Every structure is written in C-alpha cells, then in structure tokens.
Amino acid sequence: MTTKRFLAGFLLVSLVLAGVVSYYASSHPDGLEKIAADKGISAKEKDHSLKDSPLGDYGVKGVGNARLSGGLSGVIGVGAVLLVGGGLFWGVRRRGTEPEQAAGRDERAPSEPARKG
Amino acid sequence: MHVPDGFIDAPVSIAAGAVAVAGIGIALRGARRELDDRTAPLAGLTAAFVFAAQMLNFPVAAGTSGHLLGGTLAAILVGPYTGVLCVSVVLLMQALLFADGGLTALGVNITTMALVTVLAGYGLFRLLLRMLPKTRASVAAASFVAALVSVPAAAAAFTVIYAAGGTADVSIGKVATAMIGVHVLIGIGEALITAATVSSVLAVRPDLVYGARGLMKPLELRVAARKADGPAEPSRA
Numbered sequence: 001m002t003t004k005r006f007l008a009g010f011l012l013v014s015l016v017l018a019g020v021v022s023y024y025a026s027s028h029p030d031g032l033e034k035i036a037a038d039k040g041i042s043a044k045e046k047d048h049s050l051k052d053s054p055l056g057d058y059g060v061k062g063v064g065n066a067r068l069s070g071g072l073s074g075v076i077g078v079g080a081v082l083l084v085g086g087g088l089f090w091g092v093r094r095r096g097t098e099p100e101q102a103a104g105r106d107e108r109a110p111s112e113p114a115r116k117g
Numbered sequence: 118m119h120v121p122d123g124f125i126d127a128p129v130s131i132a133a134g135a136v137a138v139a140g141i142g143i144a145l146r147g148a149r150r151e152l153d154d155r156t157a158p159l160a161g162l163t164a165a166f167v168f169a170a171q172m173l174n175f176p177v178a179a180g181t182s183g184h185l186l187g188g189t190l191a192a193i194l195v196g197p198y199t200g201v202l203c204v205s206v207v208l209l210m211q212a213l214l215f216a217d218g219g220l221t222a223l224g225v226n227i228t229t230m231a232l233v234t235v236l237a238g239y240g241l242f243r244l245l246l247r248m249l250p251k252t253r254a255s256v257a258a259a260s261f262v263a264a265l266v267s268v269p270a271a272a273a274a275f276t277v278i279y280a281a282g283g284t285a286d287v288s289i290g291k292v293a294t295a296m297i298g299v300h301v302l303i304g305i306g307e308a309l310i311t312a313a314t315v316s317s318v319l320a321v322r323p324d325l326v327y328g329a330r331g332l333m334k335p336l337e338l339r340v341a342a343r344k345a346d347g348p349a350e351p352s353r354a
Contacts, residue, residue, distance in 0.1 A: 001321045003155065010162045018169035026174040026182035031299040032118045032275070034181040039295060043285040046123035048216040056216040058172065073215070074172055080214060081168040085206040086161025089199065092145060093152035 011082070018074030022058075023067050118186065118271060118300070119211065120226055122219030129282025134224030140232045141205055147198030151327065159325055160195040164203040166314075167191055171207065175306050183303030186271060188234025189242065189264040190311040193256075193328035194318065197239040204231035225278055233274040238267030242328060256329045257316045264311035268304035272296040 001009075029037065036042035054061045055073050063069035125133070152160060167187035174182035187207070192200030208226050211217040218226045242263035249255035276293045283292075318326050 003322070003325075006322050006325070007158055007162055010159075010166065014162065014166045014169040017166075018172055022169075022172040025172060025184075026176045028174070028176060028180050028182040030118065030174060031177070031181060031183050031272070031296070031303050032120065035292070035295045035299060036124070039287050039291055041124060041279070041283065041285050041287055041292065042121075044123045045121050046219070048121060049220055050213070051216045053214065053216055055214045058215055058217070074169065077168050077172075077210065077215065078165045081207055081210050082161050082165040084210060085164035085203060086158065088202065088206065089148070089152050089157040089160040092149050093154065093157040094149055095154075 011078075014078050015075055018078045019071040022074045023070055118226075118230060118275065119208075119218035120222040120229075120275065122221050123284060124219075125222060125225055125278060126282040126284050127221075129278060130221050130224060132224075132282075133228045133278060137205075137224040137227035137232070140201060140227070144198040144201040144205075148196070148202055151196030151199045156195060156199075156325075156327075160199045160203060163191050163194050163200075164206050167203055168207045168210065170310060171211075177302040177306065178299065181299060183268075183300070183306055185307055185310050186230050186234050186268060188231055188271075189238030189260065189267045189307070190314055192235045192239035193242060193260050193263075193311070193315055194326060196327040197235050199327075200235045200239065201231050204234065225275070229271045229274045229278070233271045234267040237270035238263045239328075241266055246328070246331065251332050253316070253319050253323070253329070253332070256319060256326070256332060257312050260315045260328070261308045261312040265301075265304040265308035268307045269297045269300045272300035 028034070033042075036045070048056070050056065055076060058073045058077075059066075059069040060072045060076070063072060148160075167185065167190065170185040170187060172184070174184045177183045186204070188200060188204050190200075191203040194200075195203065205227050208218060208223065208230060212220055212223050212226070242259050245259035245262060246255060249259060273293070273296070276289065276296050279292055280289045315326065315328070319329060323329055323332070
C-alpha cells in the first residue's frame, strides 16, 4: 500500500467514526462524570465558559437533526485537529535529511541506475 | 475523563498548567527527532483519529461510559514526544471548540490525559517489548497491556491532583477507589481499540509504526544475511 493511499484511508476511517459512528456512542456519563456526581466531587462545578459556542457539546448550533448536527460537528472537529496538529507537526519536523525520498516521489526513486554496470 | 471548571482550585490548576507547559515544551523538542516529511502527515492524522475515537463512548458499567484517551496509541504509532502533542492538540480543540473540558482545567487535563498516559503507557510498552520475542504479535500484546494500564494511571493522577486541590470535601480514599476501579474497566476498551488499531497499521504498513521499529531492523538484516549465506550453504559439509 502506498503511503498516500494509507494516509487517505486513515483519514477516511476518522471521518466515518466522527461523522457517522459517533451517533451510536453511549450517552451515559463517562467514568469521571459519574463518580463526580455520585460522590459529590462536582459540588462546585462551573459551566464551561464557551458552552454556547457554535459547536458546544458536539453539535452544530442551528442544525435541528441530531444525527446531522452531531456528525457535522465530528467532521469539523477532525478537520480542525488535522489542520492544527498537521500544521504543528509539519512546522517542527526535521528537514532536508532525505531529499531522495521526498513525499510522493518514493515509488520513482529506486537505486536501479547505479547498479546497471 | 475531561475535568470541567470548578473541580480543582486555582493554585493547583495553575501548577498543573505549569506542568503541562513544561511537558509540551519537552515534547516539542523531542518531536523534532521523530517527525520528518513522511511521519509529520501521519502524526496529524493520528491526532485526528484520536479526536474521532474520543467521541465514541462505550458502555462499561451500569449507567457509565468511557472513551479512548489515546496517549498510548499515539505514542506507539508516531513516537512518545509526538504522542503527547497529538493528545494535547485534541484536548485544546475540545476545550476551545466543543466546550469539553474546562478552560481553567486544561493544564489538569493535559497532565493526566497526555503526559501521564504517554509516560505510563509508552514506558510500559517499551519495557514489555524488551522481554518479549520480536514479533508483530508481541507488539500487539504489549500495546494492549500498556493501553490498559495507562487509563487507571491517568485516573490515579487525577486523584493525586484532587487530593492537592479538590474543591469539594470528599474522602480521597473513596475518590481513588472509585476512579481507579471504573478506569480499569474503561482501560479494557482502551486496550482493545489500541491493539486493534496498532495491528491494523502493522498489517498494511509496519514501517510506519514508530513502536515497531526495533522489530523491522532485525527482519531486514536477516534477509540480507540469507542472501549472502545462500551460495555458501551447500559447501558447508
């Protein structure tokens, strides 16, 4: 499998998970939320300062359909994380060590010619 | 395990913030060695995958769910320093865009879910691999155990932070028992997802799995050695 194809597949899996499968996720509180409510840890919990943001609580404000709203927010989230994370990683990466194997060219750069003789 | 605002008091939240900033600083320096033209895009996609997987809460006990934390998975796929950054980016975006995890608790959340999961999970993964035969099955088994342990480790870290700066008056023993107990169960889900994902990538592109690099090298050497030995073999007697 080529690197490009693998990365495309990996992205597709993430988009399907966040955009489609997330609708079927359990809506019960998670471990911490449940314990916090049961034991009283959350006595002084404050509302999130951005709780009314357009994507608050994994939905898109103004989209009535729960499946669409949640799925869309997941796809936007995947895109946002990819953009910020990918940008960060591309920025801090090591550069110029292997110009021969630059992205996308790896299939066409075998060491054949050198061995001809 | 996203801590909202108000659980932890201001001084301890600030201290956890300082720990998070220091951890991310170290991770940024270390990630330079892990990332190149080929692995940087994979790291971005790994962060996106962790975000997606964190949306998938699975049921663990009556009325309780859990979701992947992803620190161990990211560290095995793209390296421990980059793994810390992957989870940190996810937590940052969740707090800023989705109101998930308090803004004042961001330091606490990065400390427990990015730093502790990677330290405990990836540390244990390396330790286990050293004792196991160098096979793909070993990598999958080690990733399973490491991911499982990383979740109660994060829960234990939360308990320590709660003991130092919890705003409600709840006995630490109760918090510790409940947190670690439930998160062992959630850890099983973490382990299944981590081992399945690592195995899938190993099956199609083993060269892209950071944590399996020690595994690839002996394999390459063996191929080269057999070629060289080949002609000489018949005349061995």
